[in-house]
Amino acid sequence: LDAAKQGDSEAQCQLGLCYGNGNVVKQSYTMAVHWLLKAAEQGNANAQRNLGVCYESGKGVEQSYTTAVYWYRKAAEQGEAYGQYNLGLCYEEGKGVEQSYVDAVMWYRKAAEQGNAAAQCNLGLCLGKGYGVEQSYSEAVMWFRKAAEQGVAQAQCNLAVCYETGKGVEQSYEDAVLWYHKAAEQGYAWAQCNLAICYSNGNGVEQSFSEAVRWLKIAAEQGYAPAQRNLGICYGQGLGVEKSYAEAESWLRKAAEQGDKDAMMALGLL
Secondary structure, three states, X not given: OXXXXXXXXXXXXXXXXXXXXXXXXXXXXXXXXXXXXXXXXXXXXXXXXXXXXXXXXXOOOOOOHHHHHHHHHHHHOOOOXXXXXXXXXXXXXXOOOOOOHHHHHHHXXXXXXXXXXXXXXXXXHHHHHOOOOOOOHHHHHHHHHHHHOOOOHHHXXXXXXXXXXXXXXXXXXXXXXXXXXXHHOOOOHHHHHHXXXXXXXXXXXXXXXXXXXXXXXXXXXXXXXXHHHHHHHHHHHOOOOOOOHHHHHHHHHHHHOOOOHHHXXXXXXX
């Protein structure tokens, strides 16, 4: 506190973070913004980025994407990786700035090259879809792998999809299952559903309808519509679980209510 009062920008930044997180002091977003602003105005990149987060979320200050972008840019231009990632995300989503995949990719790449896992995953997505950059599945796989190895569930699932479809990498159901499993164990519903399909079809793993149902249930209970639909089908056909039209209808209806057209069709045929 003394150092912060004397104008030490790093102390001001850390004090702001303490207020934001409620560490040692009573949580106060207003006080967090107060100290982060003092540090940010002195050019502290970490404070600039965190101040941007406050403006984006409206914590301790009136919400403003434009002001968030202002501070993210300040941090990003100093090479702060999270600021670069956040700025890239704003460009991708058109929040506080005119939407631009080209600018999003530029900032994602800067952050990704510094090892920022979230930026690596998003850069991989842009490369895979050809958003703001020439499409390249092989380069997408490279960035997905870097993020996946850092434990990012979405990247693990995307890498698994690449292995399953043979896009940017030699097709391998075994490797697909390996990465689906890593993401599934982190609670990522899309991966859980895809892993269940692998078990159902016996792709890359010994076929097991019971194991497929186990993963479908986990994903379905998270509200993931494709899993709810597939679980409903399993109940309707008695695959990996005792046949139950009541359960089938229940799960199909949940998926249908989310707009899943295949679930609507299956519900009509039940």
